[in-house]
Amino acid sequence: xxxxxxxxxxxxxxxxxxxxxxxxxxxxxxxxxxxxxxxxxxxxxxxxxxxxxxxxxxxxxxxxxxxxxxxxxxxxxxxxxxxxxxxxxxxxxxxxxxxxxxxxxxxxxxxxxxxxxxxxxxxxxxxxxxxxxxxxxxxxxxxxxxxxxxxxxxxxxxxxxxxxxxxxxxxxxxxx
Amino acid sequence: xxxxxxxxxxxxxxxxxxxxxxxxxxxxxxxxxxxxxxxxxxxxxxxxxxxxxxxxxxxxxxxxxxxxxxxxxxxxxxxxxxxxxxxxxxxxxxxxxxxxxxxxxxxxxxxxxxxxxxxxxxxxxxxxxxxxxxxxxxxxxxxxxxxxxxxxxxxxxxxxxxxxxxxxxxxxxxxx
Amino acid sequence: xxxxxxxxxxxxxxxxxxxxxxxxxxxxxxxxxxxxxxxxxxxxxxxxxxxxxxxxxxxxxxxxxxxxxxxxxxxxxxxxxxxxxxxxxxxxxxxxxxxxxxxxxxxxxxxxxxxxxxxxxxxxxxxxxxxxxxxxxxxxxxxxxxxxxxxxxxxxxxxxxxxxxxxxxxxxxxxx
Amino acid sequence: xxxxxxxxxxxxxxxxxxxxxxxxxxxxxxxxxxxxxxxxxxxxxxxxxxxxxxxxxxxxxxxxxxxxxxxxxxxxxxxxxxxxxxxxxxxxxxxxxxxxxxxxxxxxxxxxxxxxxxxxxxxxxxxxxxxxxxxxxxxxxxxxxxxxxxxxxxxxxxxxxxxxxxxxxxxxxxxx
Numbered sequence: 001x002x003x004x005x006x007x008x009x010x011x012x013x014x015x016x017x018x019x020x021x022x023x024x025x026x027x028x029x030x031x032x033x034x035x036x037x038x039x040x041x042x043x044x045x046x047x048x049x050x051x052x053x054x055x056x057x058x059x060x061x062x063x064x065x066x067x068x069x070x071x072x073x074x075x076x077x078x079x080x081x082x083x084x085x086x087x088x089x090x091x092x093x094x095x096x097x098x099x100x101x102x103x104x105x106x107x108x109x110x111x112x113x114x115x116x117x118x119x120x121x122x123x124x125x126x127x128x129x130x131x132x133x134x135x136x137x138x139x140x141x142x143x144x145x146x147x148x149x150x151x152x153x154x155x156x157x158x159x160x161x162x163x164x165x166x167x168x169x170x171x172x173x174x175x176x
Numbered sequence: 177x178x179x180x181x182x183x184x185x186x187x188x189x190x191x192x193x194x195x196x197x198x199x200x201x202x203x204x205x206x207x208x209x210x211x212x213x214x215x216x217x218x219x220x221x222x223x224x225x226x227x228x229x230x231x232x233x234x235x236x237x238x239x240x241x242x243x244x245x246x247x248x249x250x251x252x253x254x255x256x257x258x259x260x261x262x263x264x265x266x267x268x269x270x271x272x273x274x275x276x277x278x279x280x281x282x283x284x285x286x287x288x289x290x291x292x293x294x295x296x297x298x299x300x301x302x303x304x305x306x307x308x309x310x311x312x313x314x315x316x317x318x319x320x321x322x323x324x325x326x327x328x329x330x331x332x333x334x335x336x337x338x339x340x341x342x343x344x345x346x347x348x349x350x351x352x
Numbered sequence: 353x354x355x356x357x358x359x360x361x362x363x364x365x366x367x368x369x370x371x372x373x374x375x376x377x378x379x380x381x382x383x384x385x386x387x388x389x390x391x392x393x394x395x396x397x398x399x400x401x402x403x404x405x406x407x408x409x410x411x412x413x414x415x416x417x418x419x420x421x422x423x424x425x426x427x428x429x430x431x432x433x434x435x436x437x438x439x440x441x442x443x444x445x446x447x448x449x450x451x452x453x454x455x456x457x458x459x460x461x462x463x464x465x466x467x468x469x470x471x472x473x474x475x476x477x478x479x480x481x482x483x484x485x486x487x488x489x490x491x492x493x494x495x496x497x498x499x500x501x502x503x504x505x506x507x508x509x510x511x512x513x514x515x516x517x518x519x520x521x522x523x524x525x526x527x528x
Numbered sequence: 529x530x531x532x533x534x535x536x537x538x539x540x541x542x543x544x545x546x547x548x549x550x551x552x553x554x555x556x557x558x559x560x561x562x563x564x565x566x567x568x569x570x571x572x573x574x575x576x577x578x579x580x581x582x583x584x585x586x587x588x589x590x591x592x593x594x595x596x597x598x599x600x601x602x603x604x605x606x607x608x609x610x611x612x613x614x615x616x617x618x619x620x621x622x623x624x625x626x627x628x629x630x631x632x633x634x635x636x637x638x639x640x641x642x643x644x645x646x647x648x649x650x651x652x653x654x655x656x657x658x659x660x661x662x663x664x665x666x667x668x669x670x671x672x673x674x675x676x677x678x679x680x681x682x683x684x685x686x687x688x689x690x691x692x693x694x695x696x697x698x699x700x701x702x703x704x
Contacts, residue, residue: 104445120299269632280621472651
């Protein structure tokens, strides 16, 4: 990995979460995702998502309506599958393996709620040296303490966006 | 997905974990991985690993010396990178994305210890509908209860192998 | 695949070719790639490349200096590997498998020169239903005539850009 | 890449081709694929295919009935999708990206007929340093002569198997 002492491009932050928010918390999760997207865009970040519905659409909506740039890394081969708030769709044709691209293309990752797909992205993000900020998302613990990236738990969208923007400026860390 | 009412082929069980076991528990983790491999082979299972060192090598060693079949799904492009206990190396050239193949090619997954790469495989396994048996591995929890596959915590190698073999016979479940 | 009757977003055209143009034709190949990038940007297209050197850098340079948008789909995990004319780097971490993303994310593909990596992208593009315009690139023939996408040979950068822009407006075709 | 001076494991040869042989040559293509599989197995090789129908099934059938080992690298997530002559199914969940695994896991590749998916595998094989033997398959030419792996055209199944077995013993070459 090359040094990245100065970030000449804007920070890239991925927002991950369920494509179909369900359950008693669905409304709150989507509202949070939209606010996270809005705050990231105001903070100058490019918002990356998986490009589909639910949390991905809410975060893209928040960012685009705030004047931000939104990238959608789609599992399928057709850019038209992207939700209407994705400005730059990337159709990968990779299926589930696109989860790796969603997190690797970002400097930092925010997880809002989420099911097993989100857990896989959290694991892949840490594996690739990206810090993860969790907002009402998976609690993940190990007996051992590893160096490298960590999961930072945030209490609300404002804290999540602030922590992610700060960590993004530091760039990726050496994976554990 | 097609039905799989009768499993005509042997069960395929992936054993995942650190490629370079370190820390105070390293000796116990490797001994457990080898015993898991041995018990799986005796139970008639094919043992799949990532094909490299540490837990992958220990599990392959246990299985091969017990007369079992061992498959190594390698990240690189050279089959010669496989450890000497892998009978069937599959060089993927995929890098980290090979983690998806390790778990998808298995009916059930056993995680023995492990760092961030192992966490990514646990998430991907659940995403693909594979049950995971954890042995001194990641504790993963969500506020919500999802249907679909689960993480089963085992207290020792014998319990891990038994649970994995039983679950493998049931086949994959609908992902949450 | 969903219908795509109206292309609301700009056409996405991938320019593929050698990362390190060599041989007697190197100078001409790079000049052509830059002119192709320039003409595509003037035609309103987003230019996608693999984000590295050689033809990828030349095409990005042509497009960016003409005021266009440039996306670089990188094989590695570090966005800083992108050449300086890529405005939107997508670090995939996929290695060679990123070749699939380069062509799938585009509506049409232009190959300028190129070695075996370029041939793999031509094959993947056709497999994914994308037309390919070849400029001093691989000649590929089969005994059989298949329906679906085709390789169109162009005599110069202007013809290549014109054909690609026209085909991009028609959208992907059913793969053979 | 590590040295591979002595091949302690059997040669791995991938047989690629159409999953649904059609056209006037379909019968001959399938008969050739089956004979290729048979000859490879008799020559001591493990036969790798994409695990589905058409040429993949014919080659697996030839190899398995001759007492050989057959591996099927499947695009989907369900091992039950493999044809009945695949002894070791590897469900990848990668979709088209599994084409990279089919060729990278082999020492040499034989293409029998084939459409665009086969062309993508030929390109990927050469990119990964694997020689390709073509049997009534794509003719692929470039203005330039590159070092590295080549496409060898065979006139019949016997020549194809012989050339592939000989090249497999030499191991992969440096990609151009």
